Amino acid sequence: MKLYEFQAKQLFASKGIPVPRGEVASSPEEARAVAQRLGRCVVKAQVHIGGRGKAGGIKLANSPDEARDYARGMLGTPLRGLMVKRVLVEEALDIDKEYYLSATIDRTSKRVVLIASSKGGMDIEEIADTEPDSIIKHPMDPAYGPMDFEIRDVMARAGFDPKATRAIGTIARQVYQVMLDSDASLVEVNPLVVTGAGAVIAADAKFDVDDNALFRQQALAAFREESEEDPIEAEAHRRGATYVRLDGDIGIIGNGAGLVMTTLDLVTRAGGRPANFLDIGGGAQADSVRAAIEIVLLDPKVKGILFNIFGGITRGDEVAKGILAGTQSLDIKVPIVVRMAGTNAEEGRKLLEGTNLVPAAGPIEAAEKIIELARR
Amino acid sequence: MSVLVGRDTRVVVQGITGREGAFHAGQMVEYGTPVVAGVTPGRGGSNMTGVPVFDSVQQAVDETHANTSIIFVPPAFAADAILEGAAAGLDLVICITEGIPTLDVVRAVRFAQERGVRLIGPNCPGVMTPGAAKVGIMPANIFREGDVGVVSRSGTLTYEVVNVLSEAGLGVSTCVGIGGDPVIGTTFTDVLKLFRDDPATHAVILIGEIGGSDEEMAADLIAQGYPKPVVAFISGRSAPPGKRMGHAGAIISGNTGTPQSKVKAFGKAGVYVGETLDEVVKHVGLLLPGRT
Numbered sequence: 001m002k003l004y005e006f007q008a009k010q011l012f013a014s015k016g017i018p019v020p021r022g023e024v025a026s027s028p029e030e031a032r033a034v035a036q037r038l039g040r041c042v043v044k045a046q047v048h049i050g051g052r053g054k055a056g057g058i059k060l061a062n063s064p065d066e067a068r069d070y071a072r073g074m075l076g077t078p079l080r081g082l083m084v085k086r087v088l089v090e091e092a093l094d095i096d097k098e099y100y101l102s103a104t105i106d107r108t109s110k111r112v113v114l115i116a117s118s119k120g121g122m123d124i125e126e127i128a129d130t131e132p133d134s135i136i137k138h139p140m141d142p143a144y145g146p147m148d149f150e151i152r153d154v155m156a157r158a159g160f161d162p163k164a165t166r167a168i169g170t171i172a173r174q175v176y177q178v179m180l181d182s183d184a185s186l187v188e189v190n191p192l193v194v195t196g197a198g199a200v201i202a203a204d205a206k207f208d209v210d211d212n213a214l215f216r217q218q219a220l221a222a223f224r225e226e227s228e229e230d231p232i233e234a235e236a237h238r239r240g241a242t243y244v245r246l247d248g249d250i251g252i253i254g255n256g257a258g259l260v261m262t263t264l265d266l267v268t269r270a271g272g273r274p275a276n277f278l279d280i281g282g283g284a285q286a287d288s289v290r291a292a293i294e295i296v297l298l299d300p301k302v303k304g305i306l307f308n309i310f311g312g313i314t315r316g317d318e319v320a321k322g323i324l325a326g327t328q329s330l331d332i333k334v335p336i337v338v339r340m341a342g343t344n345a346e347e348g349r350k351l352l353e354g355t356n357l358v359p360a361a362g363p364i365e366a367a368e369k370i371i372e373l374a375r376r
Numbered sequence: 377m378s379v380l381v382g383r384d385t386r387v388v389v390q391g392i393t394g395r396e397g398a399f400h401a402g403q404m405v406e407y408g409t410p411v412v413a414g415v416t417p418g419r420g421g422s423n424m425t426g427v428p429v430f431d432s433v434q435q436a437v438d439e440t441h442a443n444t445s446i447i448f449v450p451p452a453f454a455a456d457a458i459l460e461g462a463a464a465g466l467d468l469v470i471c472i473t474e475g476i477p478t479l480d481v482v483r484a485v486r487f488a489q490e491r492g493v494r495l496i497g498p499n500c501p502g503v504m505t506p507g508a509a510k511v512g513i514m515p516a517n518i519f520r521e522g523d524v525g526v527v528s529r530s531g532t533l534t535y536e537v538v539n540v541l542s543e544a545g546l547g548v549s550t551c552v553g554i555g556g557d558p559v560i561g562t563t564f565t566d567v568l569k570l571f572r573d574d575p576a577t578h579a580v581i582l583i584g585e586i587g588g589s590d591e592e593m594a595a596d597l598i599a600q601g602y603p604k605p606v607v608a609f610i611s612g613r614s615a616p617p618g619k620r621m622g623h624a625g626a627i628i629s630g631n632t633g634t635p636q637s638k639v640k641a642f643g644k645a646g647v648y649v650g651e652t653l654d655e656v657v658k659h660v661g662l663l664l665p666g667r668t
Contacts, residue, residue, distance in 0.1 A: 108588075142483045142486045244619050244621060244622075258530020364652060
């Protein structure tokens with residue numbers, strides 16, 4: 001789960017990480033009122049996109065009226081496809097230097113790495129493309145956490161201004177701590193600004209929370225805003241299904257993430273376009289299979305459904321019962337192709353005989369069949 | 377011969393009294409795997425389908441000389457189960473549980489490493505050496521004994537490729553599911569090294585997917601000179617960037633974890649990457665020494 005900048009900054013402030021003075025606003029007038037208190041300010045659209053500045057989502061306002069006008073231009077309009085519902089109005093900083101600082105989980109070292117660069121202010125991918133040598137990465141031992149000398153070394157290698165390293169070192173430790181405390185998978189400060197007066201301030205914040213840890217992060221879970229998600233994904237999430245919406249017209253249902261992903265690949269390879277990824281998981285019962293059909297059909301673009309089941313813990317007959325329950329209770333107008341192998345597949349196929357469900361012997365044949373049927 | 381699990385394996389099932397633990401303990405016993413103990417705190421002294429249950433892994437190890445554990449504990453407690461297994465001096469801990477907070481896994485991996493305990497998973501189907509031991513949740517009936525080592529980040533996709541192998545008259549030396557999480561105890565590279573040194577393995581099938589760079593590192597290892605044929609498959613070639621495809625680790629973020637990078641790395645290492653599992657198996661059949 002991604003936090004918005006203003007949420008992440010609230011969290012930063014509560015942990016002692018310095019952030020600019022500012023307030024969130026959801027109307028142009030509110031933005032004007034905040035600007036009046038702050039003076040010269042920056043109006044920032046609260047949406048989860050990279051390159052927000054280039055997309056027109058960050059504007060410098062010299063007067064309260066200007067702040068209001070910028071807010072009016074952003075609020076209620078989409079930025080790279082995402083609706084802007086709030087803006088963050090913040091004091092404009094007197095920027096001397098812009099650095100990059102983050103902590104994230106590194107799959108290779110299997111540790112939290114501290115990442116620093118003196119080329120702050122652009123996307124880390126952009127830095128990686130243009131100035132790869134400026135990126136300093138250091139994995140930290142989870143048994144001890146960051147040691148002072150390690151942080152000093154990272155800052156020196158990144159070429160940070162020695163006058164600022166004391167303050168940045170403190171922030172680096174706080175970033176690591178907030179990552180642990182909040183079960184984050186990424187805490188990114190970009191840019192980390194050194195002001196003309198020598199203060200160090202987190203001018204922007206990206207914060208991703210590990211979904212697997214939300215059960216023990218109740219306070220953060222409250223930040224989740226369902227309306228931001230795709231409505232069908234939100235509904236699937238409520239029902240406990242692993243569903244990802246895509247932009248094609250062939251609904252895909254299977255058991256196991258790898259198998260479903262491969263089914264998407266096979267459909268794409270055969271010239272079709274998958275409408276979704278839906279994994280019914282291991283040991284699925286008939287009702288969750290029926291629910292899966294319902295969820296896939298919420299997408300009006302779906303012109304056909306492909307089931308690809310390889311039974312392990314999941315039983316073919318149980319899946320077949322779920323499919324039949326779905327076709328009998330729902331008014332399904334699209335063709336359904338079913339490929340079944342593994343545990344109780346034989347029994348499952350028998351249950352589906354004599355219905356208008358189309359059997360397929362293997363996954364490739366299944367992909368070709370559903371594409372052909374959906375085109376009719 | 378085999379890798380990781382075999383005739384000397386003595387299994388303790390952590391979380392044996394839960395629904396999944398009880399079911400799969402039964403399945404493993406039925407296959408002939410020596411399941412010597414179960415553990416559920418507070419349930420010591422009872423037994424599950426003839427397997428004695430202990431309160432702690434240490435007790436189970438002391439009483440039964442278990443050397444391998446398999447974990448079916450719910451996600452909130454599973455990392456602690458890994459720590460407990462590693463602290464009890466087992467050789468191998470296999471964690472099936474999906475959904476463990478990643479920072480918990482980071483700590484558990486570090487703890488296991490320090491004690492020289494190998495961790496497989498989490499979020500994996502386990503390890504199986506056909507004809508000797510099944511320490512996992514895979515359907516045993518699709519496996520044939522043979523000389524192809526299988527290593528995979530995915531569960532059902534593993535069953536699919538094993539099934540195709542069996543239909544082609546080929547069999548498996550050991551099948552290792554390393555897991556679909558971003559941080560896992562044992563990687564492709566680790567397992568490739570084990571297969572390299574295993575006389576029973578004559579070829580390797582590697583089933584990778586989008587996300588991370590474990591496949592690229594495996595390709596690097598092979599490029600340095602690997603004595604056995606390896607054939608690969610990459611799942612998620614059509615997945616859009618930024619979308620997590622079921623597995624927590626299966627996501628293209630920025631310019632890392634793309635299928636193109638993985639396919640390219642294998643290509644450079646001279647490893648054939650099949651576009652379908654049928655192609656993968658066909659190719660392995662051609663590369664196996666002594667057969668055409």
